[in-house]
Each structure stands twice: as structure tokens, then as C-alpha cells.
Amino acid sequence: MGDQGHFATSPWRTGTVRLEARFDMRFQVEQATPMLMVLRPRIDVRQWIMKDHFFIHPDVPVSEYVDDHGNRCQRLTLPPGPCQLSGSLEASVAAEMPVDRSAGFVPIQALPDEVIHYLLPSRYCESDRLGELAREIVSDSEPGYAQVERICQWLSRQVAYRPGSSNTLVTAREVLDRGEGVCRDLAHLGVALCRALSIPARFVSGYLQDLDPMDLHAWFEAWLDNGWQGFDPTQAGRKGGRIILAVGRDGADVPIYNQFGPLLIPQVLVFSVKRLDG
Amino acid sequence: MGDQGHFATSPWRTGTVRLEARFDMRFQVEQATPMLMVLRPRIDVRQWIMKDHFFIHPDVPVSEYVDDHGNRCQRLTLPPGPCQLSGSLEASVAAEMPVDRSAGFVPIQALPDEVIHYLLPSRYCESDRLGELAREIVSDSEPGYAQVERICQWLSRQVAYRPGSSNTLVTAREVLDRGEGVCRDLAHLGVALCRALSIPARFVSGYLQDLDPMDLHAWFEAWLDNGWQGFDPTQAGRKGGRIILAVGRDGADVPIYNQFGPLLIPQVLVFSVKRLDG
């Protein structure tokens, strides 16, 4: 939990907004289906959750736990028949993603123990195969913030952001081949390129105010000398408040849901967020 | 988190109730006062939190983390002037505290690593000084459930339950001398006597439906061969649903709030819970 920081990095320093987020998922279930979900917001110093509602119909037992990344995970089994999971949140968060261009590179031996594992390659981030490309992209950048910013600029030029263009999980190298992807794909490639430069990086899923088209969103964070810094390769301006649902090594750690058994296609899958206090 | 169990111990097995809990705390603050609070319900397999509201006026930064016992802790600094913290919960929980009279004693070497520290003496539970008394109380009881039940019966005879009778934290041995106490005191003595018999035990704070007079409540849990079993020395019948706020070695780990600096007396301090679906 050490990486959650404290007031030094709290959003109240730079102005806050109050957001309301909503989700609605409906399934027609054929046979009892175990699910693992990450639909409640992470306990994170950067957001204060004032309201948190989560309803399940029909009423089934749910078990919740906190995983190794600090995310709240829900475990349940959907029974046969129509099922609905829905909820809403109210949160106070930074009015936009903080930027600190002076943030420097942290030498490997000075990294806190608990961020070391965000240096390792993972399922969708083959950083062990992307060293050459990463070094080429940042060849004329200063170590630290400028390198990660450069990676984001490169991504926005090289990989077309096409919401809806992929509906399966593809890896960073596969994204590179395709030349296009959804927010999750660009985040995976960003994470992989950072790690290839020995910059710890992690995947983030959450809500972004005014995202267009509105949906759940994904971006990434890099560990620099003032802690975890957010970067969003699909939203160059970094406008709008964000509610973090979960962080992980990549999308394999923090799916909206992992289902087990025969494939279940949601009939409804809606996520939205809006500002309350504007 | 290993001790949170899974569906094997979920409340849905024995019938559930839907409860609504509320709290309201108000202070007139003279100088900025750091606070550490445990006012949000623990993430626990035995309860599903459908709604969770928490408001603070004026709006100040809050940091939340999960402690070593799995509790959600809030950190904030109250600013000078009038301050209010209030909130409400809706939870689905077991209709009453489950009883399993067949639960057996677990030999020390078979205890899971993560419950070992609940065997040790702690600030308000001097189990290292209560061995003789504990053995005397349970001298004719079978190891396991019957021993803990016997301790509860002994407590209800020997220590008068007087809500409001103590307003400071007293230890288990001090409770014994006084012969009376609040729910927290009886829980402390129960915990200490269990540990003196090598039964891991922990303190629980939470809401109890229909508690009279209505207030926040405290009870304890003992680790037996089917996991953490609840015991309530002040409520012999174990009636009513319960929402667990926090668990700990004793009240020192899970105060409603720890304040730092000059003493701050709450002007309002109200906790209540009622059934919604009856």
C-alpha cells in the first residue's frame, strides 16, 4: 500500500471537481457463471469517494477482497436467467491530470521495493522485446518526464486511436503491427515502452470526464522521482477529472470482469461519468 | 487478507437482512487537528455494502488506506471552526450472528500464520496475566466453542454491562477490578481470556440492529476450526444483524477516531442502525 502516497500528492492542491459515474451491465445467463470483477473504485489518495452504490439483481452472495495492487475485487456467481449489475459513484478528484515536467528518472537501485515488479514484462506488455524501439523513440529526450511524454507523442502519431477497433485483448507488439487500437491498447504499448527504458509503469482503468465517445477509459502511470505520474496517450490535453477504478501490471490484472465458463455476451454494458458541480 | 474467507462462510447461507446505518459527528475545532478514523465498513466476506456515503464539511483532503487487519482507515486534518462528518450505509448481512456449537479448538501448530498475532497480549488485553483465571473459568468445558461460550456466560455474570459507565479506555484487568463496563470493556476481557487459553481472539467494532440504547457497538471473535466465530458477551441472544466496521487486536487498533493535539470533545456523536426490509 506504500505507493498510495499521502497528502503530498493529494488532488486538493490543484483544484477539484465532483464527478458522478454510473455503470450498468446486463446478461442473459445460460448456466451459473463465476465472475471476478473490478467495478468499485480503488482506495487511492488521489480520490475521495463520497458515494458508492452497487446493486446486483438477483440478489447473490458477493465476496470482496483487495488484491496485490490495492484494487477492490468482487467475486460472485451469476445464476441462470437475466442478471443486472449496476451502480454509481460520487467522487472528489483533481480537476485534471496533474503535470510535473520536472519529474526525473529514478535510478533502478533507488526505486522503492514495491514498484520493482512494475519494471517486469507482463502478459500484454512485452517490454523485454521492445528495448531497441524504446531507445530510438526517446533518443533525444532527457531522462524522466520528457522520455515518457515523448513516448506518448510517438504513440499518438504511430497508433491510430479507434474506439471500438478491437474487442479482444491484444498485446503491445500486436498493437504495433495493427497500427490502431483502443485506449487499452495504447496504454499497453506505453507501459511496455517505459519498462523497456527501466521506468516502472502500470496500467490504469477508470472514468474520464467528457470522454468522447463516453465509455470506460484506460491510461497509464510511470514512476518518476515524485511518484506515480499519469499519462494518457489518447487524450493529449489531459483535460477533465478522472476516477481510478484499478491499477495493475496490465489489463490482465484489472479486467472489468473475468468470466469463467461458456462465453457470456453482455446485453447492456454502459459506463458514463459527468461533472456535478460545474 | 487470508482470513476473510470465502463463500463457505458467507451470510447468505442463513438468511440475510438489509440494514441502514448512519453516523453524525460534529466538532467545534480550535486549532487544526489531525485525525485517524475507522468509519467506513471493512471489506469483509460477511457483508455486502450496497451503499456507502461519507460527507465532510468543510471540504478537506482525506487519505484512505487499508491497515494490517484489513480495515479501511481515513486520515484527515480538521480545520478550525465547525466541522461535521456524517454518512450512511446500506448493507446485506446475516440476520443474526451465526452459531456453530461444534466448532473445535485449533492446536497452536495448526493455526494459519496470519492469525498467530491474535494470540499475543495487546494494550487493553493483558492475556499474559490472566492464564490462571481463564483456566479456572473453563475448567469443566470442552476445548473450542464451549470454552468461549463459557467465558461469555462468566462475563455476563461477573461484569455488569452499563452503557456509558466508562468514557476512557480501560484494560481487561481494570475491567475485572471495576466489575462493570461498556461493550468495549467486556469485549476486551473476553479477548484476553481467550488468548490466555491459546485461542486467537480479536476485537470487533460495528453496528448492531436493535441495540438498546442505540449506539456504536463492540464484540469479539475467536478463531476456531471453522474460522472466525463471533461472540457478544453483552447480548446473550445474539439477535439482530450486524455491520462490521473494523477488527483489531483491541480497541487501540480500531478507535472510532484517534485525534492528535489538544482534546476535542464532539458536540454531536450519534450512531444508529435500522432494518430496511422487515
Next chain:
Amino acid sequence: MGDQGHFATSPWRTGTVRLEARFDMRFQVEQATPMLMVLRPRIDVRQWIMKDHFFIHPDVPVSEYVDDHGNRCQRLTLPPGPCQLSGSLEASVAAEMPVDRSAGFVPIQALPDEVIHYLLPSRYCESDRLGELAREIVSDSEPGYAQVERICQWLSRQVAYRPGSSNTLVTAREVLDRGEGVCRDLAHLGVALCRALSIPARFVSGYLQDLDPMDLHAWFEAWLDNGWQGFDPTQAGRKGGRIILAVGRDGADVPIYNQFGPLLIPQVLVFSVKRLDG
């Protein structure tokens, strides 16, 4: 740490051997090179480490921490010039890998929270792409032990075990294409196939008595209803005692060493183990 179990699964039940393991690594270092190593044995209920020696020349600062999987990790920076890391161990372990053919499949909702992440796909174990193959392999096996045993038999027929045949990290699917691999490769494919069947599985690195040719070894473990069970697709007879160095989602989590900076080829890299009390 909850998965480390307790005496119920200790090796003393089935006869023990006393093993001595040794390692020796030497480098000619051009420029200061940060390293992350997992060269000390994991704290694990299944082995008692009586002696543990670890020497580094020249004398440089080393930092050690325990990672999320419970492994002991060493962090240090090799200085320019000749460097040697060497050490030895004496351990009491089970005389051979325990077999319990009655071990059953654990339904997803009954899995302990802390093993859930061993169900997810990882860098070298693309379980999300191997479901069809996995189901085909075990089509006529009973759920649980028999399925994993069947996967091992299939692996030993389909993938030739060729020590030295790969010197880079390849993924489970790449191993499948190659049709041959080192112990690590077969372990990765075994892990991936288990996870594809919703059986939690993890990669293990360690020493195996009488391995031929002698070297560090790798195998895997599957979570069944009596806990973590070892399986070794390259050693059908499961003969000989084992010292576990580390466990992880796959080889990315538990490398012998991760180096950062220009590639460093070891001049010496020797691992050996022998029985002391036979």
C-alpha cells in the same frame, strides 16, 4: 503468505533428505550494472534451511526484500571489474515430490483470494489463448489431479526436453510451435494449460537432486483441494529432493537475475546440488 500452509503439508510426513546446494556466478563488468536477483531460498513451509551462505566479491551494498509471491529478492549494483557471487545452502526437504492422486479441482468461487491471481494469463503463459487445446488434452480426465497429470504426460510426449535448446525466454505458445524446450519452457506451457482450465498454477525455480545434466531447475505447481501440488513435466518419476528458490506467475517474476544496462554474459554460471545424508 497465507499459501505457505503449515505443518499439515510439511515434508516431515513422508521422509526427508538433507541436501547441499551451491552456486557460483562470475562476471567481467564493463560499467556499473544494477541487478535484481532471486538466489536465496524462499521462506517456505516445505523446506528447513539449516545453512545459508552468500558471498559477493568485491564487497558491495546489497538490499533484500520479500516480493508479493513471498520470494527473497536481492538488489545490488555490480561495479566495473571482475565480480563473483557465490554461495551454498543446506536444507532438509521431502525425499521426493509428494503425490496425492486424490487431490480434487477447486471451484473458482471456493478458491482463497490469494491464489486468484495465479489464474490470470502472464508474460510467458498465454492461458487466454490456450483454452481449446487444454480442454482437448484433458477431455477424458477427471477434474483435479488427473487433469494436471494428463497435461504433464501430454507435454512429455509433445515437447522434447532439450537442456540448452533455448537461451532466451520464450512463451508457452512459442514452445508449442518449437516442439522442444528447456525445463522452464515446459513449466510455462504446463502453467498456461492449467490456468486455461481454471486451475491456478505457478512457476517454480529451484534445485533438484540428481538432475542430469546438473543445473538450476524449473517445474510448476497447481492449486488443488489440498493446496499447492508440485508437477514436473521433465521428470516423470518425480524422484529426488528439491529446494525451492522462488515461485511466481512465470519466469518473468523469478529470474535467476534481471540485469539492467548493456548485456552482461556470465563467465561462470554453475548450480549444483547433492545429498549429504545418504
Next chain:
Amino acid sequence: MGDQGHFATSPWRTGTVRLEARFDMRFQVEQATPMLMVLRPRIDVRQWIMKDHFFIHPDVPVSEYVDDHGNRCQRLTLPPGPCQLSGSLEASVAAEMPVDRSAGFVPIQALPDEVIHYLLPSRYCESDRLGELAREIVSDSEPGYAQVERICQWLSRQVAYRPGSSNTLVTAREVLDRGEGVCRDLAHLGVALCRALSIPARFVSGYLQDLDPMDLHAWFEAWLDNGWQGFDPTQAGRKGGRIILAVGRDGADVPIYNQFGPLLIPQVLVFSVKRLDG
């Protein structure tokens, strides 16, 4: 594990010594006795353990785990008859306890989450009852290092250090009444006084080079703005290297051993440490 820091605080900055420590414990056991021990050195950035030997006769199963404070704990059951536990260590550590007189007080809201619980009162450190005394002692000291140093000076004047003067665990307030104590007692009172001033503090057990009379030793650490600082109220000069066995809220967390069942008096209980490279 976050508090273990990294190379920034490593002992190599100030000169190291190589120490050899030894222990020997012998019991004549009447009936099988479960034990919980903390006899292996903590994994801690401030010490590099080159050799670690631990022998038990007769050969019984031992289970080891890492507790919430990061200590290595051994669990075993001594069988009836003569039993011996013995071992030795070789470690490279700082030549003497580092001193940084500029270390400042950390405001409560800036404390890392993981040190918060070292602010709470504990079994042998009734910091909730010592606020007035603590403020009086440090009334003319600057916040931070000077306050803790002042507490140590006060302790060495007010509480006579008498090795062997107590053989049972007494609390900080009891030490105050007695006016004398062993190293553990002075450490407890030091911890309690620090916490009463909102300075996180923890108890340390370990070996001290040249301690006279030679034995296992205890001291404490306070959290200041450069991390955990060691203080030793019985050794004003802070001379000599130290090997840390364990840290905890107080002696209840880190006993040499906790035994369960009928009292077992050791026939031999010897601890020693000497310098190897002088």
C-alpha cells in the same frame, strides 16, 4: 515492507564491520511444547547476512513465516526429552549506530500509511497514559531528533540499567515505578514516550558488539524525516555494530520465544556476538 528503505540508508555509507553472532538454547522438555520464535535475523536493508546457520536437535518440523513487521518467525513443537536450538550468523553491518542530529519531526498527516500503527499504544508501551510526562521531558527541545535524544538522556538518569533485574515482562509505566530495568524495559519506556509525542516508535531486538555483560540486546527506533533512526537508552555512546533480529510494536511482538503450555525453563540460554574483521 515499504519501511525497509533502500540504498539511501544502507550502512555502507559510513563504514562496516563484519560480526559473528551465536546462540544456544537448551531445554529439558516434559511434554510436547509448541513454540513461536524469532531467532533468525530480519531481512533488513541495513544488514547483509552472509552466513545463517540454525540447528535443532532432535530433528523436528519447523515452519517459518514473515510477520506483519517483516520479521522471520519460526514455529515448531519441542518433543519430550532434551532439546537444543543453536545457530550462528555472519553479517556485514554499520560500524556503529548512525546518528543524524538534523532529523526532523514528521507531522502526522505526512507520515507514510505503514508507520501509523507504530503511533498506537501497545501491550508494554502505554503511550496513552504518558502524554504529560513526555511533554514535560522535552519541554525545551526542538521537535524531532532532539526530542528523542532528550528522552534517552532522561531515561539514563531516571531509570537504572540493571541487566538481570527483571525476568518478567513489565510495562513502561511499571518500569517508571520501579526506577530500574533491563534493556527491554528502557526501550519500552522510550517507545512509549515517543508515541506520546506523536513520534512513531518501535522496539528492536538484536545483537550488539561488545555489550557488557554479553547477552541479547534491545533498543528502539523512532520515525523521523529521514526514516527509522536507532536510539539506545542504555548505551549512550552508540558504539559497536548491531545485528537486528526483529522489530515490533513492543516486546510482545518479538519475543525470543513464546512457549505455550506448562512453563519451560531453559537450562542454557546464551547469546554472543563478536567482530570478525578487526
